[in-house]
Amino acid sequence: MTRSLAILTLLADAAGEPLGLADIARGIGAAKSSTSNLCQALEEGEMISRTPRGYVLGRRNVELGGAYIAQFNQMREFYAFCETAPLLSHEVVQIAMLQGTDAVYLARHEGRAPMRLTASIGSRYPAAPTAVGNALLTTLGDAEIIDRFRGAQHFPQLTERSVRTVPALLAKIKAARERGYAIDDNEVHPGIYGLAVPLPPWMSGDQPLAMGTSLMASAATPDFVAAIVAELRDGVRRLTNPLYRAALASG
Incomplete structure (x- = not known):
């Protein structure tokens, strides 16, 4: 065999x-x-x-x-992946989707040291400052982002580091596209460092998702961030429709 x-x-x-x-x-x-x-x-x-x-x-x-x-359940597999991931099993890990200018959280793995400040299932957070929100925005073109984020109401100042303008947001999204993952560096909660990657839709017509984690900013050393990002990307491979991956490879 x-x-x-x-x-x-x-x-x-x-x-x-x-x-x-x-x-x-x-x-x-x-x-x-x-x-x-x-x-x-x-x-x-x-x-x-x-x-x-x-x-x-x-x-x-x-x-x-x-x-x-036909029998694959993306959310069930998300929890199974988080339970066995060497590093992410200890962290808060979430899946979110984009609605307008907000990230809506669909799943949450608690980790072994839950963070009460981070979003729970069903929560809505502004996409501009959040890592999952930025990862979701990388799937849109700049023109669509500019159109959606007209108005100061889309840029709540959650911390002194929260992004404040459309040009600054576009710069963040450009950097996220280039590095392959998005960052929230103390923009939503002081002392919290977020990382997120886009998660392609499972079926045609489904919305793109993003998978991200929240770390204590003091623990976000370059080596640890690189290791966490590698596990997030492994999770994306596990949760992505293999036919979608094949289409990307052939394209």
Whole structure:
């Protein structure tokens, strides 16, 4: 079974390029004779298909992938991911969506040292100063952001560091796009440092989401931030529809 999975992984990594029997055998570290038997069994199950140039994935993978996608619950998997993440399991982690100029919180993992100041499920916070709000805004064009944020009411001064103007917000969003994650550096609560990344929609027509965490600002060293961001990105990979990832890769 392990070698069968290894064959499927090899063919998936080949991105549609057929692989010959010798290449597969070398890739899984097995003799050609036993590899041939494995390929024959996988071919009979329509998991792989033989072409004149070699083997490729078979149509049965599409059926299984569709069944997986149909039963996948993004929020349930979010909590499962947070429970097992080495660092994020200890932190407050949230998922939010954008409504107008607000971030609405949909899920929250408490961590082992809950922060009472951070948003709970159902809370609305202004998107301009928050990390999840900024991550969500990276999915919009600058013209849309300018149109939405007309008026001082969209820039509440939660702390002395809260963003105050549209140009300053656009600069923050530009920086977030370039680095691949958004930051709230004491803009919502003094002493709290937020990090967030965009989470693509699961199905066509769904709204984009963002996943973020709130840290004590005193703990937000460059090394710790880098490690937290790496785990957030791992979470995005786990929670993103594999068909969406495939479309991005092919695009």
